[in-house]
Amino acid sequence: MMYQGFAGVYDHLMEDVPYQDWADLLDSLIIKYGNKGRKVMDLACGTGEITLLLHEKGYKMTGADLSEDMLALAIQKAEEKKMPIRFFQQDMREMEGHDLAYDAVIITCDSLNYLLEEQDVQSTFRAAAKMLNDDGLFLFDIHSIYxxxxxxxxxxxxxxxxxxxxxxxxxxxxxxxxxxxxxxxxxxxxxxxxxxxxxxxxxxTYEIEKLILWLNHAGFEVLESFGDFKPGEISEEAERIFFAAKKTRN
Structure with missing residues:
Protein backbone atom coordinates (compact mmCIF):
# COMPACT_ATOMS: atom_id res chain seq x y z
CA MET A 1 0.00 0.00 0.00
CA MET A 2 1.38 3.40 -0.98
CA TYR A 3 0.76 6.54 1.08
CA GLN A 4 1.31 10.13 -0.04
CA GLY A 5 2.10 12.46 2.87
CA PHE A 6 -0.01 12.82 6.00
CA ALA A 7 -3.32 12.69 4.14
CA GLY A 8 -2.35 9.27 2.89
CA VAL A 9 -1.68 7.88 6.37
CA TYR A 10 -4.59 9.72 8.02
CA ASP A 11 -7.04 6.89 7.39
CA HIS A 12 -4.56 4.47 8.93
CA LEU A 13 -4.28 6.68 12.01
CA MET A 14 -8.09 6.83 12.24
CA GLU A 15 -8.88 3.23 11.37
CA ASP A 16 -10.27 2.49 14.86
CA VAL A 17 -12.50 5.57 14.90
CA PRO A 18 -16.21 4.59 15.16
CA TYR A 19 -17.31 6.41 12.01
CA GLN A 20 -20.50 4.37 11.74
CA ASP A 21 -21.47 5.32 15.30
CA TRP A 22 -20.85 8.97 14.38
CA ALA A 23 -23.06 8.75 11.30
CA ASP A 24 -25.80 6.94 13.24
CA LEU A 25 -25.69 9.58 15.99
CA LEU A 26 -25.89 12.48 13.53
CA ASP A 27 -28.78 10.81 11.73
CA SER A 28 -30.63 10.28 15.01
CA LEU A 29 -30.19 13.92 16.04
CA ILE A 30 -31.51 15.19 12.71
CA ILE A 31 -34.53 12.90 13.06
CA LYS A 32 -35.00 13.77 16.74
CA TYR A 33 -35.29 17.48 16.16
CA GLY A 34 -37.73 17.18 13.30
CA ASN A 35 -35.59 18.50 10.48
CA LYS A 36 -37.15 17.03 7.33
CA GLY A 37 -34.53 18.42 4.95
CA ARG A 38 -31.75 16.27 3.60
CA LYS A 39 -29.09 18.77 2.47
CA VAL A 40 -26.05 18.53 4.75
CA MET A 41 -22.71 20.34 4.68
CA ASP A 42 -19.79 18.45 6.22
CA LEU A 43 -17.22 21.07 7.23
CA ALA A 44 -13.62 19.92 7.69
CA CYS A 45 -14.70 16.66 6.09
CA GLY A 46 -11.17 15.24 5.85
CA THR A 47 -11.01 12.13 3.70
CA GLY A 48 -14.79 11.91 3.57
CA GLU A 49 -15.57 8.88 5.74
CA ILE A 50 -18.58 10.39 7.51
CA THR A 51 -19.64 12.27 4.38
CA LEU A 52 -19.98 8.99 2.50
CA LEU A 53 -21.75 7.21 5.35
CA LEU A 54 -24.38 9.94 5.57
CA HIS A 55 -24.83 9.82 1.80
CA GLU A 56 -25.62 6.12 2.19
CA LYS A 57 -28.34 7.11 4.67
CA GLY A 58 -30.00 9.23 2.01
CA TYR A 59 -28.61 12.68 2.71
CA LYS A 60 -27.59 15.02 -0.10
CA MET A 61 -24.04 15.64 1.04
CA THR A 62 -21.52 18.39 0.36
CA GLY A 63 -18.04 18.33 1.87
CA ALA A 64 -15.50 21.08 2.46
CA ASP A 65 -11.95 20.95 3.78
CA LEU A 66 -8.91 23.21 3.79
CA SER A 67 -6.57 20.39 2.74
CA GLU A 68 -6.29 19.67 -0.97
CA ASP A 69 -4.72 16.29 -0.23
CA MET A 70 -7.54 15.26 2.10
CA LEU A 71 -10.12 16.29 -0.46
CA ALA A 72 -8.37 14.34 -3.20
CA LEU A 73 -8.84 11.16 -1.17
CA ALA A 74 -12.46 12.04 -0.36
CA ILE A 75 -13.21 12.63 -4.04
CA GLN A 76 -11.52 9.37 -4.98
CA LYS A 77 -13.63 7.42 -2.47
CA ALA A 78 -16.85 9.03 -3.69
CA GLU A 79 -16.00 8.34 -7.33
CA GLU A 80 -15.14 4.71 -6.59
CA LYS A 81 -18.57 4.27 -4.97
CA LYS A 82 -20.28 6.36 -7.68
CA MET A 83 -21.62 8.82 -5.12
CA PRO A 84 -22.57 12.28 -6.52
CA ILE A 85 -21.04 14.28 -3.65
CA ARG A 86 -19.72 17.80 -4.17
CA PHE A 87 -16.46 18.74 -2.47
CA PHE A 88 -14.96 22.21 -2.03
CA GLN A 89 -11.57 23.37 -0.81
CA GLN A 90 -12.53 26.06 1.70
CA ASP A 91 -11.72 27.27 5.20
CA MET A 92 -14.60 26.59 7.61
CA ARG A 93 -14.12 30.05 9.11
CA GLU A 94 -14.77 31.75 5.78
CA MET A 95 -17.32 29.73 3.84
CA GLU A 96 -18.50 31.62 0.77
CA GLY A 97 -20.21 31.02 -2.56
CA HIS A 98 -22.81 28.49 -1.41
CA ASP A 99 -26.14 29.63 -2.81
CA LEU A 100 -28.04 26.59 -1.52
CA ALA A 101 -29.24 26.76 2.07
CA TYR A 102 -28.43 23.64 4.05
CA ASP A 103 -30.66 21.79 6.46
CA ALA A 104 -27.73 20.76 8.65
CA VAL A 105 -24.08 21.67 9.04
CA ILE A 106 -21.76 19.22 10.78
CA ILE A 107 -18.19 19.42 12.08
CA THR A 108 -16.98 16.06 13.38
CA CYS A 109 -13.91 14.25 14.70
CA ASP A 110 -12.76 17.20 16.87
CA SER A 111 -11.95 19.27 13.77
CA LEU A 112 -13.13 22.38 15.62
CA ASN A 113 -10.28 21.88 18.10
CA TYR A 114 -7.81 22.92 15.40
CA LEU A 115 -9.06 26.49 15.79
CA LEU A 116 -6.63 27.99 18.28
CA GLU A 117 -8.21 31.42 18.69
CA GLU A 118 -11.59 32.22 20.21
CA GLN A 119 -12.46 34.54 17.34
CA ASP A 120 -11.89 31.73 14.84
CA VAL A 121 -14.43 29.53 16.61
CA GLN A 122 -16.90 32.40 16.65
CA SER A 123 -16.29 33.05 12.93
CA THR A 124 -16.98 29.38 12.19
CA PHE A 125 -20.25 29.51 14.13
CA ARG A 126 -21.33 32.58 12.16
CA ALA A 127 -20.34 30.93 8.88
CA ALA A 128 -22.41 27.86 9.77
CA ALA A 129 -25.43 30.03 10.59
CA LYS A 130 -25.23 31.80 7.22
CA MET A 131 -25.29 28.46 5.41
CA LEU A 132 -28.36 27.12 7.18
CA ASN A 133 -32.07 27.38 6.55
CA ASP A 134 -34.14 28.77 9.39
CA ASP A 135 -34.40 26.01 12.02
CA GLY A 136 -31.43 24.28 10.40
CA LEU A 137 -29.25 22.16 12.68
CA PHE A 138 -25.62 22.66 13.62
CA LEU A 139 -24.00 19.49 15.00
CA PHE A 140 -20.40 19.28 16.16
CA ASP A 141 -18.07 17.72 18.72
CA ILE A 142 -14.93 18.78 20.58
CA HIS A 143 -12.34 17.22 22.85
CA SER A 144 -13.18 17.83 26.50
CA ILE A 145 -10.93 19.76 28.85
CA TYR A 146 -10.54 16.51 30.79
CA THR A 205 -10.59 23.23 23.47
CA TYR A 206 -13.00 25.57 25.20
CA GLU A 207 -15.36 25.62 28.15
CA ILE A 208 -18.89 24.45 27.42
CA GLU A 209 -20.29 27.71 28.77
CA LYS A 210 -18.22 29.75 26.33
CA LEU A 211 -19.28 27.64 23.38
CA ILE A 212 -22.95 28.00 24.29
CA LEU A 213 -22.54 31.78 24.60
CA TRP A 214 -20.83 32.01 21.20
CA LEU A 215 -23.53 29.84 19.63
CA ASN A 216 -26.21 32.13 21.02
CA HIS A 217 -24.40 35.19 19.65
CA ALA A 218 -24.21 33.52 16.22
CA GLY A 219 -27.97 32.98 16.18
CA PHE A 220 -28.30 29.45 17.54
CA GLU A 221 -30.41 27.91 20.24
CA VAL A 222 -28.55 25.07 21.95
CA LEU A 223 -30.78 21.99 22.00
CA GLU A 224 -28.49 19.71 23.95
CA SER A 225 -24.91 18.82 24.77
CA PHE A 226 -23.66 15.44 25.93
CA GLY A 227 -20.53 13.34 26.26
CA ASP A 228 -19.05 10.31 24.52
CA PHE A 229 -21.95 9.38 22.21
CA LYS A 230 -24.34 9.21 25.20
CA PRO A 231 -27.19 11.73 24.84
CA GLY A 232 -28.43 13.08 28.12
CA GLU A 233 -25.24 13.05 30.17
CA ILE A 234 -21.77 14.56 30.47
CA SER A 235 -19.65 12.72 32.99
CA GLU A 236 -16.65 14.34 34.66
CA GLU A 237 -14.39 12.05 32.65
CA ALA A 238 -16.14 12.45 29.31
CA GLU A 239 -13.51 12.72 26.58
CA ARG A 240 -15.64 14.16 23.79
CA ILE A 241 -18.49 16.66 24.02
CA PHE A 242 -21.24 16.77 21.40
CA PHE A 243 -23.46 19.77 20.67
CA ALA A 244 -26.77 20.04 18.85
CA ALA A 245 -27.98 23.56 18.06
CA LYS A 246 -30.77 25.02 15.92
CA LYS A 247 -30.64 28.23 13.94
CA THR A 248 -33.29 30.60 15.22
CA ARG A 249 -35.56 32.35 12.76
CA ASN A 250 -34.40 35.78 11.61
Missing part, protein backbone atom coordinates in the same frame (compact mmCIF):
# COMPACT_ATOMS: atom_id res chain seq x y z
CA UNK A 147 -9.14 14.76 27.73
CA UNK A 148 -6.72 17.57 26.97
CA UNK A 149 -5.40 17.59 30.54
CA UNK A 150 -5.54 13.94 31.59
CA UNK A 151 -5.42 11.87 28.39
CA UNK A 152 -3.23 13.86 26.00
CA UNK A 153 -0.82 16.04 27.99
CA UNK A 154 2.44 14.22 28.72
CA UNK A 155 1.37 11.03 26.95
CA UNK A 156 3.06 8.99 24.25
CA UNK A 157 1.19 6.60 21.97
CA UNK A 158 2.73 4.08 19.59
CA UNK A 159 1.49 1.65 16.99
CA UNK A 160 3.53 -0.82 14.94
CA UNK A 161 1.63 -1.90 11.84
CA UNK A 162 2.66 -3.91 8.81
CA UNK A 163 2.66 -0.90 6.49
CA UNK A 164 2.72 2.09 8.87
CA UNK A 165 4.25 2.55 12.31
CA UNK A 166 3.51 5.56 14.48
CA UNK A 167 5.05 7.38 17.44
CA UNK A 168 2.70 10.08 18.80
CA UNK A 169 3.83 12.40 21.61
CA UNK A 170 1.60 14.98 23.29
CA UNK A 171 2.71 18.09 25.15
CA UNK A 172 0.93 20.90 26.93
CA UNK A 173 0.37 23.83 24.57
CA UNK A 174 1.01 27.50 25.17
CA UNK A 175 -2.66 28.47 25.03
CA UNK A 176 -5.20 27.61 27.68
CA UNK A 177 -6.63 24.08 27.32
CA UNK A 178 -4.37 23.28 24.38
CA UNK A 179 -2.02 20.47 23.39
CA UNK A 180 0.72 19.99 20.83
CA UNK A 181 0.96 16.70 18.95
CA UNK A 182 4.26 15.50 17.49
CA UNK A 183 3.62 12.56 15.17
CA UNK A 184 6.24 10.48 13.39
CA UNK A 185 5.16 7.89 10.81
CA UNK A 186 7.34 5.23 9.25
CA UNK A 187 5.67 4.20 6.00
CA UNK A 188 6.72 1.04 4.22
CA UNK A 189 7.89 1.73 0.67
CA UNK A 190 9.17 -1.78 -0.12
CA UNK A 191 10.64 -4.78 1.72
CA UNK A 192 13.76 -2.86 2.74
CA UNK A 193 12.78 0.78 2.85
CA UNK A 194 10.58 2.92 5.10
CA UNK A 195 9.81 6.60 4.57
CA UNK A 196 9.61 8.90 7.59
CA UNK A 197 6.84 11.51 7.80
CA UNK A 198 6.85 14.06 10.63
CA UNK A 199 3.75 16.06 11.54
CA UNK A 200 3.15 18.78 14.12
CA UNK A 201 -0.43 19.55 15.14
CA UNK A 202 -1.94 21.90 17.69
CA UNK A 203 -5.38 21.65 19.23
CA UNK A 204 -7.27 23.72 21.75
Missing amino acids: KMKHIFTGSTFADAGDDVSLIWQCFEGEKEHSVEHELTFFVKEDDECYRRIDEFHQQR
Whole structure:
Protein backbone atom coordinates (compact mmCIF):
# COMPACT_ATOMS: atom_id res chain seq x y z
CA MET A 1 0.00 0.00 0.00
CA MET A 2 1.38 3.40 -0.98
CA TYR A 3 0.76 6.54 1.08
CA GLN A 4 1.31 10.13 -0.04
CA GLY A 5 2.10 12.46 2.87
CA PHE A 6 -0.01 12.82 6.00
CA ALA A 7 -3.32 12.69 4.14
CA GLY A 8 -2.35 9.27 2.89
CA VAL A 9 -1.68 7.88 6.37
CA TYR A 10 -4.59 9.72 8.02
CA ASP A 11 -7.04 6.89 7.39
CA HIS A 12 -4.56 4.47 8.93
CA LEU A 13 -4.28 6.68 12.01
CA MET A 14 -8.09 6.83 12.24
CA GLU A 15 -8.88 3.23 11.37
CA ASP A 16 -10.27 2.49 14.86
CA VAL A 17 -12.50 5.57 14.90
CA PRO A 18 -16.21 4.59 15.16
CA TYR A 19 -17.31 6.41 12.01
CA GLN A 20 -20.50 4.37 11.74
CA ASP A 21 -21.47 5.32 15.30
CA TRP A 22 -20.85 8.97 14.38
CA ALA A 23 -23.06 8.75 11.30
CA ASP A 24 -25.80 6.94 13.24
CA LEU A 25 -25.69 9.58 15.99
CA LEU A 26 -25.89 12.48 13.53
CA ASP A 27 -28.78 10.81 11.73
CA SER A 28 -30.63 10.28 15.01
CA LEU A 29 -30.19 13.92 16.04
CA ILE A 30 -31.51 15.19 12.71
CA ILE A 31 -34.53 12.90 13.06
CA LYS A 32 -35.00 13.77 16.74
CA TYR A 33 -35.29 17.48 16.16
CA GLY A 34 -37.73 17.18 13.30
CA ASN A 35 -35.59 18.50 10.48
CA LYS A 36 -37.15 17.03 7.33
CA GLY A 37 -34.53 18.42 4.95
CA ARG A 38 -31.75 16.27 3.60
CA LYS A 39 -29.09 18.77 2.47
CA VAL A 40 -26.05 18.53 4.75
CA MET A 41 -22.71 20.34 4.68
CA ASP A 42 -19.79 18.45 6.22
CA LEU A 43 -17.22 21.07 7.23
CA ALA A 44 -13.62 19.92 7.69
CA CYS A 45 -14.70 16.66 6.09
CA GLY A 46 -11.17 15.24 5.85
CA THR A 47 -11.01 12.13 3.70
CA GLY A 48 -14.79 11.91 3.57
CA GLU A 49 -15.57 8.88 5.74
CA ILE A 50 -18.58 10.39 7.51
CA THR A 51 -19.64 12.27 4.38
CA LEU A 52 -19.98 8.99 2.50
CA LEU A 53 -21.75 7.21 5.35
CA LEU A 54 -24.38 9.94 5.57
CA HIS A 55 -24.83 9.82 1.80
CA GLU A 56 -25.62 6.12 2.19
CA LYS A 57 -28.34 7.11 4.67
CA GLY A 58 -30.00 9.23 2.01
CA TYR A 59 -28.61 12.68 2.71
CA LYS A 60 -27.59 15.02 -0.10
CA MET A 61 -24.04 15.64 1.04
CA THR A 62 -21.52 18.39 0.36
CA GLY A 63 -18.04 18.33 1.87
CA ALA A 64 -15.50 21.08 2.46
CA ASP A 65 -11.95 20.95 3.78
CA LEU A 66 -8.91 23.21 3.79
CA SER A 67 -6.57 20.39 2.74
CA GLU A 68 -6.29 19.67 -0.97
CA ASP A 69 -4.72 16.29 -0.23
CA MET A 70 -7.54 15.26 2.10
CA LEU A 71 -10.12 16.29 -0.46
CA ALA A 72 -8.37 14.34 -3.20
CA LEU A 73 -8.84 11.16 -1.17
CA ALA A 74 -12.46 12.04 -0.36
CA ILE A 75 -13.21 12.63 -4.04
CA GLN A 76 -11.52 9.37 -4.98
CA LYS A 77 -13.63 7.42 -2.47
CA ALA A 78 -16.85 9.03 -3.69
CA GLU A 79 -16.00 8.34 -7.33
CA GLU A 80 -15.14 4.71 -6.59
CA LYS A 81 -18.57 4.27 -4.97
CA LYS A 82 -20.28 6.36 -7.68
CA MET A 83 -21.62 8.82 -5.12
CA PRO A 84 -22.57 12.28 -6.52
CA ILE A 85 -21.04 14.28 -3.65
CA ARG A 86 -19.72 17.80 -4.17
CA PHE A 87 -16.46 18.74 -2.47
CA PHE A 88 -14.96 22.21 -2.03
CA GLN A 89 -11.57 23.37 -0.81
CA GLN A 90 -12.53 26.06 1.70
CA ASP A 91 -11.72 27.27 5.20
CA MET A 92 -14.60 26.59 7.61
CA ARG A 93 -14.12 30.05 9.11
CA GLU A 94 -14.77 31.75 5.78
CA MET A 95 -17.32 29.73 3.84
CA GLU A 96 -18.50 31.62 0.77
CA GLY A 97 -20.21 31.02 -2.56
CA HIS A 98 -22.81 28.49 -1.41
CA ASP A 99 -26.14 29.63 -2.81
CA LEU A 100 -28.04 26.59 -1.52
CA ALA A 101 -29.24 26.76 2.07
CA TYR A 102 -28.43 23.64 4.05
CA ASP A 103 -30.66 21.79 6.46
CA ALA A 104 -27.73 20.76 8.65
CA VAL A 105 -24.08 21.67 9.04
CA ILE A 106 -21.76 19.22 10.78
CA ILE A 107 -18.19 19.42 12.08
CA THR A 108 -16.98 16.06 13.38
CA CYS A 109 -13.91 14.25 14.70
CA ASP A 110 -12.76 17.20 16.87
CA SER A 111 -11.95 19.27 13.77
CA LEU A 112 -13.13 22.38 15.62
CA ASN A 113 -10.28 21.88 18.10
CA TYR A 114 -7.81 22.92 15.40
CA LEU A 115 -9.06 26.49 15.79
CA LEU A 116 -6.63 27.99 18.28
CA GLU A 117 -8.21 31.42 18.69
CA GLU A 118 -11.59 32.22 20.21
CA GLN A 119 -12.46 34.54 17.34
CA ASP A 120 -11.89 31.73 14.84
CA VAL A 121 -14.43 29.53 16.61
CA GLN A 122 -16.90 32.40 16.65
CA SER A 123 -16.29 33.05 12.93
CA THR A 124 -16.98 29.38 12.19
CA PHE A 125 -20.25 29.51 14.13
CA ARG A 126 -21.33 32.58 12.16
CA ALA A 127 -20.34 30.93 8.88
CA ALA A 128 -22.41 27.86 9.77
CA ALA A 129 -25.43 30.03 10.59
CA LYS A 130 -25.23 31.80 7.22
CA MET A 131 -25.29 28.46 5.41
CA LEU A 132 -28.36 27.12 7.18
CA ASN A 133 -32.07 27.38 6.55
CA ASP A 134 -34.14 28.77 9.39
CA ASP A 135 -34.40 26.01 12.02
CA GLY A 136 -31.43 24.28 10.40
CA LEU A 137 -29.25 22.16 12.68
CA PHE A 138 -25.62 22.66 13.62
CA LEU A 139 -24.00 19.49 15.00
CA PHE A 140 -20.40 19.28 16.16
CA ASP A 141 -18.07 17.72 18.72
CA ILE A 142 -14.93 18.78 20.58
CA HIS A 143 -12.34 17.22 22.85
CA SER A 144 -13.18 17.83 26.50
CA ILE A 145 -10.93 19.76 28.85
CA TYR A 146 -10.54 16.51 30.79
CA LYS A 147 -9.14 14.76 27.73
CA MET A 148 -6.72 17.57 26.97
CA LYS A 149 -5.40 17.59 30.54
CA HIS A 150 -5.54 13.94 31.59
CA ILE A 151 -5.42 11.87 28.39
CA PHE A 152 -3.23 13.86 26.00
CA THR A 153 -0.82 16.04 27.99
CA GLY A 154 2.44 14.22 28.72
CA SER A 155 1.37 11.03 26.95
CA THR A 156 3.06 8.99 24.25
CA PHE A 157 1.19 6.60 21.97
CA ALA A 158 2.73 4.08 19.59
CA ASP A 159 1.49 1.65 16.99
CA ALA A 160 3.53 -0.82 14.94
CA GLY A 161 1.63 -1.90 11.84
CA ASP A 162 2.66 -3.91 8.81
CA ASP A 163 2.66 -0.90 6.49
CA VAL A 164 2.72 2.09 8.87
CA SER A 165 4.25 2.55 12.31
CA LEU A 166 3.51 5.56 14.48
CA ILE A 167 5.05 7.38 17.44
CA TRP A 168 2.70 10.08 18.80
CA GLN A 169 3.83 12.40 21.61
CA CYS A 170 1.60 14.98 23.29
CA PHE A 171 2.71 18.09 25.15
CA GLU A 172 0.93 20.90 26.93
CA GLY A 173 0.37 23.83 24.57
CA GLU A 174 1.01 27.50 25.17
CA LYS A 175 -2.66 28.47 25.03
CA GLU A 176 -5.20 27.61 27.68
CA HIS A 177 -6.63 24.08 27.32
CA SER A 178 -4.37 23.28 24.38
CA VAL A 179 -2.02 20.47 23.39
CA GLU A 180 0.72 19.99 20.83
CA HIS A 181 0.96 16.70 18.95
CA GLU A 182 4.26 15.50 17.49
CA LEU A 183 3.62 12.56 15.17
CA THR A 184 6.24 10.48 13.39
CA PHE A 185 5.16 7.89 10.81
CA PHE A 186 7.34 5.23 9.25
CA VAL A 187 5.67 4.20 6.00
CA LYS A 188 6.72 1.04 4.22
CA GLU A 189 7.89 1.73 0.67
CA ASP A 190 9.17 -1.78 -0.12
CA ASP A 191 10.64 -4.78 1.72
CA GLU A 192 13.76 -2.86 2.74
CA CYS A 193 12.78 0.78 2.85
CA TYR A 194 10.58 2.92 5.10
CA ARG A 195 9.81 6.60 4.57
CA ARG A 196 9.61 8.90 7.59
CA ILE A 197 6.84 11.51 7.80
CA ASP A 198 6.85 14.06 10.63
CA GLU A 199 3.75 16.06 11.54
CA PHE A 200 3.15 18.78 14.12
CA HIS A 201 -0.43 19.55 15.14
CA GLN A 202 -1.94 21.90 17.69
CA GLN A 203 -5.38 21.65 19.23
CA ARG A 204 -7.27 23.72 21.75
CA THR A 205 -10.59 23.23 23.47
CA TYR A 206 -13.00 25.57 25.20
CA GLU A 207 -15.36 25.62 28.15
CA ILE A 208 -18.89 24.45 27.42
CA GLU A 209 -20.29 27.71 28.77
CA LYS A 210 -18.22 29.75 26.33
CA LEU A 211 -19.28 27.64 23.38
CA ILE A 212 -22.95 28.00 24.29
CA LEU A 213 -22.54 31.78 24.60
CA TRP A 214 -20.83 32.01 21.20
CA LEU A 215 -23.53 29.84 19.63
CA ASN A 216 -26.21 32.13 21.02
CA HIS A 217 -24.40 35.19 19.65
CA ALA A 218 -24.21 33.52 16.22
CA GLY A 219 -27.97 32.98 16.18
CA PHE A 220 -28.30 29.45 17.54
CA GLU A 221 -30.41 27.91 20.24
CA VAL A 222 -28.55 25.07 21.95
CA LEU A 223 -30.78 21.99 22.00
CA GLU A 224 -28.49 19.71 23.95
CA SER A 225 -24.91 18.82 24.77
CA PHE A 226 -23.66 15.44 25.93
CA GLY A 227 -20.53 13.34 26.26
CA ASP A 228 -19.05 10.31 24.52
CA PHE A 229 -21.95 9.38 22.21
CA LYS A 230 -24.34 9.21 25.20
CA PRO A 231 -27.19 11.73 24.84
CA GLY A 232 -28.43 13.08 28.12
CA GLU A 233 -25.24 13.05 30.17
CA ILE A 234 -21.77 14.56 30.47
CA SER A 235 -19.65 12.72 32.99
CA GLU A 236 -16.65 14.34 34.66
CA GLU A 237 -14.39 12.05 32.65
CA ALA A 238 -16.14 12.45 29.31
CA GLU A 239 -13.51 12.72 26.58
CA ARG A 240 -15.64 14.16 23.79
CA ILE A 241 -18.49 16.66 24.02
CA PHE A 242 -21.24 16.77 21.40
CA PHE A 243 -23.46 19.77 20.67
CA ALA A 244 -26.77 20.04 18.85
CA ALA A 245 -27.98 23.56 18.06
CA LYS A 246 -30.77 25.02 15.92
CA LYS A 247 -30.64 28.23 13.94
CA THR A 248 -33.29 30.60 15.22
CA ARG A 249 -35.56 32.35 12.76
CA ASN A 250 -34.40 35.78 11.61
